[in-house]
Amino acid sequence: MTARSAPRTTSPRARFVAVGGTEASGRAGSLWRVSEPTTPAHDVERESPAGPAEARYLTLPELSPYLSAERYEHPKELFRHVVRRLHELTEPGRAYRYADIACANGEFLYYLQSEFPHWQLHGFDYEPAFLDVARAQPSLEAVRFELVDLFEIDETHPYDIVSLLGVMSTFQDPEPVLAKLLALCASSGLIFIDGYFNEYDVEVRSVYSDNSTPEGRGKWRVDWTQHTQAKIGEYLEPLCQSVEFEEVVMGVELPRDPAKPHIDAWTFRDADGKIIITNGTRFMLNDVMLTVRR
Numbered sequence: 412m413t414a415r416s417a418p419r420t421t422s423p424r425a426r427f428v429a430v431g432g433t434e435a436s437g438r439a440g441s442l443w444r445v446s447e448p449t450t451p452a453h454d455v456e457r458e459s460p461a462g463p464a465e466a467r468y469l470t471l472p473e474l475s476p477y478l479s480a481e482r483y484e485h486p487k488e489l490f491r492h493v494v495r496r497l498h499e500l501t502e503p504g505r506a507y508r509y510a511d512i513a514c515a516n517g518e519f520l521y522y523l524q525s526e527f528p529h530w531q532l533h534g535f536d537y538e539p540a541f542l543d544v545a546r547a548q549p550s551l552e553a554v555r556f557e558l559v560d561l562f563e564i565d566e567t568h569p570y571d572i573v574s575l576l577g578v579m580s581t582f583q584d585p586e587p588v589l590a591k592l593l594a595l596c597a598s599s600g601l602i603f604i605d606g607y608f609n610e611y612d613v614e615v616r617s618v619y620s621d622n623s624t625p626e627g628r629g630k631w632r633v634d635w636t637q638h639t640q641a642k643i644g645e646y647l648e649p650l651c652q653s654v655e656f657e658e659v660v661m662g663v664e665l666p667r668d669p670a671k672p673h674i675d676a677w678t679f680r681d682a683d684g685k686i687i688i689t690n691g692t693r694f695m696l697n698d699v700m701l702t703v704r705r
């Protein structure tokens with residue numbers, strides 16, 4: 412089984428940054444990628460974001476679970492939640508056009524295909540190392556993958572259903588992302604976005620450096636943003652038929668593995684026995700699903 416290599420993106424928003432290697436070295440994991448760059452698209456060598464003021468989202472493939480296909484047969488609770496909602500909200504037999512934005516190695520599309528084999532599935536991501544894993548799966552042959560920054564995805568033929576999973580908390584400003592997803596979704600279509608959408612009216616932005624591994628040490632990153640349900644609703648409601656927030660119930664416990672990067676998730680139970688997700692930030696990170704009817 413050989414991985415087809417993904418074409419390089421020309422997106423003005425995408426930028427590669429070399430860490431201990433160059434793209435020419437062809438080593439998966441020798442590059443990391445930043446979002447929301449401040450310079451035009453080109454490969455640049457530069458120092459890691461050395462301080463909180465330079466913090467950015469980084470894919471860090473060398474630390475990522477998306478370089479392997481191991482989790483394909485074990486869909487996350489989040490994926491199960493979306494599929495449950497899809498069974499409720501879609502018509503059996505209809506061949507929906509589906510776009511999974513920021514699909515990484517295609518884990519969710521793999522699960523989606525097993526549930527809805529007649530749908531036309533599309534996956535988009537800007538990390539070549541992750542898309543290579545997706546493209547190497549014979550069972551995902553029918554899925555159309557594209558290496559592209561989400562802001563550059565072609566809007567000419569909108570999709571019936573669009574999902575953005577596991578990424579929204581890396582965007583401090585949600586509006587450009589929401590605007591792009593609305594543009595990609597057909598009228599009356601569905602959009603699923605998970606995040607830490609705060610029911611309380613407090614916006615939270617955070618930057619962090621996970622120093623527990625040599626690869627992560629000193630690299631200041633952006634994540635764990637809590638957008639408020641109020642602000643997201645205020646933006647979306649005039650533009651859509653419906654906007655719904657629903658907590659994703661965490662049904663499995665994840666023991667802490669001290670050998671893993673401290674930023675990896677684990678769970679504990681609160682006084683009521685509810686499973687709470689956390690990580691080395693000490694934040695409570697249970698997902699909330701935003702479902703939009705365009």
Ligand SMILES: C[S@@+](CC[C@H](N)C(=O)[O-])C[C@H]1O[C@@H](n2cnc3c(N)ncnc32)[C@H](O)[C@@H]1O
Nearest residue numbers: 470513514515536537538559560561576577578
């Ligand atoms: C935490 S992973 C989530 C992957 C998958 N959706 C899931 O839920 O398991 C975040 C993914 O978002 C991708 N990503 C982040 N920003 C992106 C952007 N602007 N355009 C395309 N992909 C992006 C990363 O490359 C990475 O694969």
